[in-house]
Amino acid sequence: MDTIFLYGIALLLFILSFAADRQKTKKAFSKGLKALEGILPQFIAVVALIAIMLSLLEPQTISRFIGSDSGPLGVILAGLIGSITLIPGFVAFPLAGELLKNGAGTLQIATFVSSLMMVGVITLPVEISYFGKRAAVLRNLLALAFSFAAAFFVAWAAGI
Amino acid sequence: MKKKTPLQRYIPAVVSLAALGALSLIMPEIAPRAGKALVNQLTSIALVVPPIFMLLGLLDVWVPRDTMIRFMGPDSGIRGPVLAFLLGSAAAGPLYGAFPVAGVLMKKGASFHNILIFIGAWSTTKVPMFLFEMQALGKRFALSRLAIDLVGITVIAFAIEKAVPKKEVERIYALAAEEDN
Numbered sequence: 457m458d459t460i461f462l463y464g465i466a467l468l469l470f471i472l473s474f475a476a477d478r479q480k481t482k483k484a485f486s487k488g489l490k491a492l493e494g495i496l497p498q499f500i501a502v503v504a505l506i507a508i509m510l511s512l513l514e515p516q517t518i519s520r521f522i523g524s525d526s527g528p529l530g531v532i533l534a535g536l537i538g539s540i541t542l543i544p545g546f547v548a549f550p551l552a553g554e555l556l557k558n559g560a561g562t563l564q565i566a567t568f569v570s571s572l573m574m575v576g577v578i579t580l581p582v583e584i585s586y587f588g589k590r591a592a593v594l595r596n597l598l599a600l601a602f603s604f605a606a607a608f609f610v611a612w613a614a615g616i
Numbered sequence: 617m618k619k620k621t622p623l624q625r626y627i628p629a630v631v632s633l634a635a636l637g638a639l640s641l642i643m644p645e646i647a648p649r650a651g652k653a654l655v656n657q658l659t660s661i662a663l664v665v666p667p668i669f670m671l672l673g674l675l676d677v678w679v680p681r682d683t684m685i686r687f688m689g690p691d692s693g694i695r696g697p698v699l700a701f702l703l704g705s706a707a708a709g710p711l712y713g714a715f716p717v718a719g720v721l722m723k724k725g726a727s728f729h730n731i732l733i734f735i736g737a738w739s740t741t742k743v744p745m746f747l748f749e750m751q752a753l754g755k756r757f758a759l760s761r762l763a764i765d766l767v768g769i770t771v772i773a774f775a776i777e778k779a780v781p782k783k784e785v786e787r788i789y790a791l792a793a794e795e796d797n
Contacts, residue, residue, distance in 0.1 A: 459663050487677065499661055553753050
């Protein structure tokens, strides 16, 4: 859905741009293409790593680790699994929803969802190439710590 | 980024792909799943990433540096972070798509603080994802997470800004500036 939207916007803006200035539009196109080629090798590496991760870590494994009765250890595991995995939202949210229905704690699920979205160990190389080691590592560590804090808030707020 | 030969640049990609291939050979039972995951991820990259970069090209060519500085620069006031939040939340695609966008924003003169807000918003307050979350995990869950995320993103941005030395920030900006041209 949002892919179509994205293409729609890109196409529309390119038509407008082309109507306004052909030369600039050509430049925009080649700049975009060049930047894409620049980062492509890293994207391919990330994709391969995601495939390795997804093939080793089945949804059932995740449920076992952070499902019901997993306790405090489950919360920590939820944060770690969320950090190292990179699961698209349309897979992750239904999985999390299913876990929640089957008795997993809100704390574990909220930690998992937050760390999944905000922390990216696999994509760290890409992040470092734009932000430097220091800022990139720091951002991921802070985001992980925040995921735990946010989970307590969500568990509390969802419970009142 | 250091200049590398084209071949060198693709070494990590080749190594990771080889590792995936080796893994599928050692554990044949996971091969179908690995293959499916790879194809899924590649299609999603092939679909989502190109338009992002095309839009980046347009942004680069059409938005003058002065305008970016005025709206998202160090002296943009409250306008900067708000705009950064909206831009990040309106985004589509995985977090690693945000980094190149951040690079162009830096090049155009957006402040480091606003860049960090933008990255935070892209990572976790994207509108389509929020709707999905509401559906799968409930209104209360999604809304309370959104509320705490707004706080968290801001706090994290301030913390990183404080912790990263000015020199390092300048180095990152110089990197972004030489990215193409």
